[in-house]
Amino acid sequence: MQEIELTHVDCADCPIRHRAVCARCEAPELDQLEEMKYYRSFEAGQTIAWTGDKLDFVATMVSGIATLSQTLEDGRTQMVGLLLPSDFMGRPGREVASYDVTATTEVVMCCFRRRPFEELMRSTPHIAQRLLEMTLDELDAAREWMLLLGRKTAREKIASLLAIIARRDASLTRGVPSGRMEFDLPLTREAMADYLGLTLETVSRQVSALKREGVIQLAGKRHVSVPDFDRLMLETGDDTDGGMPV
Amino acid sequence: MQEIELTHVDCADCPIRHRAVCARCEAPELDQLEEMKYYRSFEAGQTIAWTGDKLDFVATMVSGIATLSQTLEDGRTQMVGLLLPSDFMGRPGREVASYDVTATTEVVMCCFRRRPFEELMRSTPHIAQRLLEMTLDELDAAREWMLLLGRKTAREKIASLLAIIARRDASLTRGVPSGRMEFDLPLTREAMADYLGLTLETVSRQVSALKREGVIQLAGKRHVSVPDFDRLMLETGDDTDGGMPV
DNA sequence: CGTTCGTTTGAAGTTAATCAAGACGAGTGG
């Protein structure tokens, strides 16, 4: 696993500090974290961990996108999680990776040595409380995703994925999602298929169909613009009354 | 909502005390919990909460089975969680139900008034730590389920569900799952379909197929016996090397 | 200029959904 060694960044200057697992930590706790942390980076396409690997660290995503996925005996794979900046990877109390973790883009992670981190979690409640919040949010996202996998049509799945990416993009820059929106797809067609429980051909066909009907426009294969976000939302099959569980 | 009023049970005598959210609580914390708790029971088929309902309590399942489910505009529904004895319902910090919660069998819950419970969580780390563990386990289960929903065939889905129920049943009574096993299905065909992202007709057909081929035997519609658990496992599509993530 | 990777598109094949009867079992009431 070739990696680039990174210079140390002060927690105080960290871009995702207020959203990560360390969000509620004060100066003395941050000092402890500083001591057990180190940065690692991974190239696009590189595997960060295989299921069953022993991991001697847990980590926070600093930049880039990574995926969690599971595979059946015969190679069918399903993505089960998406790691975005500020997301947490690894499980305190478990030494072994439960999923394949893969860098989709170039990724930088802030890693904490497992033992000291677990010790810190026991001694300071802030971290466990924050991690609980983040885990509950992930569980909600996983359940939304289960509805998509179990009950949505291919077209609805694609529309839902586009809406999710558009919404996340908007929350980082502009404000409320509405009207015209533009963004880049951070995933290949195959990765989209693994996310949605489809084949890559079906993904391609449905994207083409949405384009043909004017729900979206494409510039190149990856840049999407949505002329009318509400129109896209209609295609997702979700409740219209905007009842996202926060 | 008609309910039966229940007599108070001491935490010390509680059958699921060592597995629930209060598992790590000591005497003084249990005393605080005693003060904010009350029991409620629900009949089979009764709705415990609708999505969007304001809930002034969180709760631990004492006995029975309940389901969490989500519904699309046009009525397609997907089960997203199963509440078994000792499982926790509700989210600290959220006033509103995110899912429809339905009693499948008769259900008894140990409810905690929301405000005092949240206060207790802030003041004592044991509860948050235990809830974090339980939530991480649920997240693992949800991701296993996503693999099932996204990538398994109807036959594999049915086999997987039967294996899950058989395994849970064994863990409550006997030891390691193997050889001959028997259990009752706690779900109707329709509930199984909502769990697996199938129609009830497909569920019925695949159950019949597994019976026809001798993988399972049926006594009545609900009582299943599995002559050879390993044979059933082969039908699930999962890795054979028994790598369940704990 | 040829190769590779990601993608699109077409034709054929398969799975599971849908539509439609009917069977079974457990009450209920005459």
Added chain:
DNA sequence: CCACTCGTCTTGATTAACTTCAAACGAACG
């Protein structure tokens, strides 16, 4: 005891959705 009903489940025929297999396109790269 029997006829009736209701909910649940099974089975069959047909259809729709998605996958599979196959070919080819185009941009990026050496």
